[in-house]
Amino acid sequence: MVGEMGKSSHWAKTPRQSVAEECARRGVTAVVAGCLALLDGRPVDDDLILALGGPPADWVRTGDASGASYWLRVWAARGLLYAWDDSAEPAVLNALHDDAWRVREMALKVVARHRLEAAFQHVAELCSDPATRVSAAAARTTRALTGPAQTGASRLFDACSCAVRRRHRVGGIPSRAQHFPYRHR
Numbered sequence: 001m002v003g004e005m006g007k008s009s010h011w012a013k014t015p016r017q018s019v020a021e022e023c024a025r026r027g028v029t030a031v032v033a034g035c036l037a038l039l040d041g042r043p044v045d046d047d048l049i050l051a052l053g054g055p056p057a058d059w060v061r062t063g064d065a066s067g068a069s070y071w072l073r074v075w076a077a078r079g080l081l082y083a084w085d086d087s088a089e090p091a092v093l094n095a096l097h098d099d100a101w102r103v104r105e106m107a108l109k110v111v112a113r114h115r116l117e118a119a120f121q122h123v124a125e126l127c128s129d130p131a132t133r134v135s136a137a138a139a140r141t142t143r144a145l146t147g148p149a150q151t152g153a154s155r156l157f158d159a160c161s162c163a164v165r166r167r168h169r170v171g172g173i174p175s176r177a178q179h180f181p182y183r184h185r
Helices: 015-026 028-039 046-053 070-082 086-095 101-114 117-126 132-146 151-170
Strands: none
Touching: 015 028, 015 046, 015 070, 028 046, 028 070, 028 086, 046 070, 070 086, 070 101, 086 101, 086 117, 101 117, 101 132, 117 132
């Protein structure tokens, strides 16, 4: 499908569109409440799981194996990117400490999107997360929270970015020069 960037070929909608449809159907408050329930490990109805998870959540209809339980928390956090209420902030802060790195990464995206300044210290700590994608997301989130004009916070962003770059060189993901040596001669 040319021109359909960001859409799943077998879902035909983006996660943002799916959450928006679910908000129109049941209301933003109910969608947020469902996301909070999933982040807390509580059950929700199958329609909400399908709306948040898309095709990978089709197991709710088919009865197939559901996969790792952390996916429900990832989808719930992603839902909070598009359906938001300030009452969700404590759950998002808690998700920054989830055992699953994918949940922490998505929670960082929520923090950045909604500019949750109360998360700043947690975000700074995640700059040294053992999961490279989490530490990189923490660096981006720090930048989103601080903006270019705040000097002290900008230093924290620089330190966070340096930690991510250092991990790339020291044994995490290979540096860009290692991936594309012909570009960096």
